[in-house]
Amino acid sequence: MRILYIDTSSSFLYTGIVEESNLLCEVKKEYNHELSKYALPEIVEMFESNNIDPKSIDKIIVVNGPGSFTGIRIGITIAKTYAWSLNIPITTITSLEAMMLSSNSNKYYVPLIDARRDYVFGAIYSDKKEQILKPKHIKIEDLKQKLEDIDDYIVITNDDIDLGEKESYDPDILTIVEYFKDKESINPHAVNPDYLKLTEAEESKLND
Amino acid sequence: MKDTYILGIESSCDETSVSIVKNGKEEIATVISSQIDIHKDFGGVVPEIASRNHVKNITLVLEECLSKANMTMDNIDAIAITYGPGLIGSLLIGLEAAKTLAFIHNKPLIPVHHIAGHIYANSLVKELTFPLLAVVVSGGHTELIEMRDHYKFNKLGGTLDDAVGECYDKVARVINLEYPGGPKLDKLAHIGKPTYKLPVPLKDDSYNFSFSGLKSAVINLAHNEEQRGNELNKENLAASFQKVAVKSIINKVKKAVIDKNIKTVIVAGGVAANGGLREEMEKLSRELGFNLSIPPMKYCTDNGTMIAAAGYYAYKSGRTADYYLNSVSSEKLN
Numbered sequence: 001m002r003i004l005y006i007d008t009s010s011s012f013l014y015t016g017i018v019e020e021s022n023l024l025c026e027v028k029k030e031y032n033h034e035l036s037k038y039a040l041p042e043i044v045e046m047f048e049s050n051n052i053d054p055k056s057i058d059k060i061i062v063v064n065g066p067g068s069f070t071g072i073r074i075g076i077t078i079a080k081t082y083a084w085s086l087n088i089p090i091t092t093i094t095s096l097e098a099m100m101l102s103s104n105s106n107k108y109y110v111p112l113i114d115a116r117r118d119y120v121f122g123a124i125y126s127d128k129k130e131q132i133l134k135p136k137h138i139k140i141e142d143l144k145q146k147l148e149d150i151d152d153y154i155v156i157t158n159d160d161i162d163l164g165e166k167e168s169y170d171p172d173i174l175t176i177v178e179y180f181k182d183k184e185s186i187n188p189h190a191v192n193p194d195y196l197k198l199t200e201a202e203e204s205k206l207n208d
Numbered sequence: 209m210k211d212t213y214i215l216g217i218e219s220s221c222d223e224t225s226v227s228i229v230k231n232g233k234e235e236i237a238t239v240i241s242s243q244i245d246i247h248k249d250f251g252g253v254v255p256e257i258a259s260r261n262h263v264k265n266i267t268l269v270l271e272e273c274l275s276k277a278n279m280t281m282d283n284i285d286a287i288a289i290t291y292g293p294g295l296i297g298s299l300l301i302g303l304e305a306a307k308t309l310a311f312i313h314n315k316p317l318i319p320v321h322h323i324a325g326h327i328y329a330n331s332l333v334k335e336l337t338f339p340l341l342a343v344v345v346s347g348g349h350t351e352l353i354e355m356r357d358h359y360k361f362n363k364l365g366g367t368l369d370d371a372v373g374e375c376y377d378k379v380a381r382v383i384n385l386e387y388p389g390g391p392k393l394d395k396l397a398h399i400g401k402p403t404y405k406l407p408v409p410l411k412d413d414s415y416n417f418s419f420s421g422l423k424s425a426v427i428n429l430a431h432n433e434e435q436r437g438n439e440l441n442k443e444n445l446a447a448s449f450q451k452v453a454v455k456s457i458i459n460k461v462k463k464a465v466i467d468k469n470i471k472t473v474i475v476a477g478g479v480a481a482n483g484g485l486r487e488e489m490e491k492l493s494r495e496l497g498f499n500l501s502i503p504p505m506k507y508c509t510d511n512g513t514m515i516a517a518a519g520y521y522a523y524k525s526g527r528t529a530d531y532y533l534n535s536v537s538s539e540k541l542n
Contacts, residue, residue, distance in 0.1 A: 034534070036300045040307040041531035054312040069256065070297055073263050077304040084267040085281060085309060189267050199256040205249070 001058045004082075005177050006043070008075035009067030009095040010113070010158070013039050016173035017052060018181075023174040025050045039074050055086060061180055064092035065194045066121035066135060067113055072193040080191040089185030093176070094194070096123040096135045101179050102172040105154040108132070110147065111169070114159035121196055124150070137196045214523065215273075215284045215309075216516025219302030220294025220322050221348070222246075222253045224265040226273040227512035228284070232520030233331055237277035238513045241265045244388070251387050252377070259297035266305050273512070281309065286316040286528075288519020292536035293322055294348070299535035307531050318519040319529040322510075323349060323541045324361070326476035328518035329507035337499070341470040343461055345485070346477030347373035347390070350417045350457075352464050353541065359525045361541045364464055365415025372453060373479045375419035379426045379449050383442045394482050397450035400443030404429060406452045408459070415460050422452060450484045458488045465496055474501040480508045 002024075007014040013035060016026030027046050031038050047054055062079035065072045076092075083090035099111035100123070109125040118140050124133035124147070133146060144163065147153060155166035198206070211230055218225045227238035243261045247253045274280060289306035292299055310317040326349075327342045341364075342353040350367040370378070373390055380389020385396075406425050410418040426449055433440050465473060475489060480502050493500035507514060 036303065037532055037534035040304065040311065044311050044531050070259070070300065073259060073297070073301060074304055077263055077266060077301050078308045080263075080267050081270070081305040081308040082312060084271065085312060189271075192264055193260070195260075199254065199260070201250050201254040201257060 001181070002056055003059045003061060003177050003181055004057045005061050005173050006075045006079050007063035007095065007098060007171065008035055008039055008071045009063045009065055010071060011035065011068065013042055014171045014173065015043055015046060016177070017046070017050070017057070018174055018177040021174075021178060024052070026173050028171065035071055036074055040078060043078070057082075057086070058088060059181070059185065060088065060090040061177055062090065062092055062191065063095050063098060064192065065095060066137070066196045067095050069193070069195055072195070076191060076193050080188045083191070084188035090188050090191055091180065091183045091185045092191055093180050093183070094123070094135050096121070098171055098176050099156045099169045100125045100129065101176050102169060103154065103156050103167060105167070108150050108153035110153050110155045110163070112155055112157040112159065112161050112163070114161060115197070120161060124153070135196060212285045212520060212523070213279070213283055214286055214288050214318070214516040214519045216288040216320070216512040216514070216519055217302045217306050218290045218325065218510055218512045218515045219262045219266070219298050220290045220292070221298060221510055222258045223510045224262050224269050224302070225510065225512035226269045227516045228273060228277045228279060229332070229513060229516035229520065232328070232517050233335070235332055235513050236279075237273050238511060239269045239273040239276065240511055241269050248387055251381070253295070255295045255297055258295055259301060262298050262301035266301055270305065281313045281315070284313070284315060286318050286519065286523050288318040288320045288515050288522070289533075290322050290325060290515050291319045291533055293538045296535055296537045299537075303533065303535045307533065311531065316523065316528045317531070317533060318522050318527060319533055320515045320518045320522055321539065321541045323351065323353070324359070324518040324522070325514040327353065327355070327474065328521060329476055329503045329514035330474045330501050331517050331521070332507055332513060333503050334501060336474070337472050339468065339470050340472045340474060341461065341464055341468065343457070343473060343475045344477045345372050345457065345475065345479035347371060347377065347388070349477060350419070352415045352460060354464070354468055354470070358521045359527070363541060364468075365417070365460065367417040367419060368410070369418055369420035370423060372417070372419055372457065373477070375423050375453065376479070378423050382427055382430050383440065383445060390479070391481065393446050394450065394484060396443050396446035397484055400441065400445070400447035402448040402451040403441070403444045404448035406448055408452050409456050411459070415464055417456060417460065419453070422449070454482075454484045454488050457485065458492055461489070462492055462496065465498055470498055472499040472501065476503065476508065478509050481505050
């Protein structure tokens, strides 16, 4: 089974193809504000340089957030169009799960993404990779409180966030795909970003 | 000659639309998913909300269009996509879908400028004849474009500030009409009399327009009447505004037709539905003796049909894009 992995939820394109527990190829590249231009041609280049037919993909795993709103939409649109048009299974995972799975630590995992204005997107997973705090748009102060009860944890982030011991995130695409390869697939039309946050217009309407 | 089927995708503002057009003139199937009811609550299009809805809709609209046409991607010769101008976050959704389809089905990708789409909406009704003047009037555009052949665009002028449709919507808000107020303002104008004095903007020798001064004049007028304790006659204000707005367009069209010896004038874009503009354009066409073409309403608003139609002529003139095609919020038509 050939699985295509796509994550564009940050300023990076993370993509790869996994077949029978082998990583056939991968691309990890940063694009500042030009992800919309480069994401698809990079994926095309990955297929072509490895002589892989796009129609030979059996399943797609795509990251549906949290992270950059525009970024998430790029990956989701490519993935859902691909899966719908070729009628192949597709499933979504969160960027925070991908971050947790890429760490080699044996502590509690706290993957974090800067959400500005003293907020982060974050989650807490146990050393057994069980979800302790589900992915959330949370105030840093509130997260700090939740972390007080946890003895030993590691923060995984590529952003400037100081909440204790931390390591940077470099996705282990093979591990991520292997972990989720049997996750139930969903209808491509229903594959959508999970922003974890309303738009500002909606928020100010709620506060009216 | 073999028939050419173009799949057109449009997502530049708040409509997700996909259409299949045969040979640039025959509409096979069109699907439009409009978000107008969503944005109404906010008094205008909210870009982030528009993008979020495009992602939700894109594959549904693609599927419905293909199934309506009883076709698969195998029957499609090329994919035409609006790459700009428009809301960048909205444009991107159509663009990524188009690039993905072009890749996995190995089809040519044709970049279409949104304004070219509005112009070629006319070719769905009648073949374009040259020399031609396109009067593009919508919520985002007010432009005069001269064409001497297919896919050869020469912009004579455009708005220096607000688009005419934008100005209509803003003036409509002054008299408390619900968004989008432009069409409602047009209706009121037909009931009222142009009793209020408003200045005709930019009475100069250029082919340009300006609507922000007119908008301010209406706001000031409403404000002054209120201060004096006079009740504003909405119908008359609508009629006064419409008279001046239409006149400023007609003046420049007239100048362009005479200067450039134009034989055909086409009106395109959402404001082409405006009753006042239609009447005055018809009067002018009789006065100067040019052919006038105004497409039916369904082709005036944003839709994939016009993108597929323009895409056909772009394709025939050898315009294709590679996968590095990006969306642009503003770009000159060329």
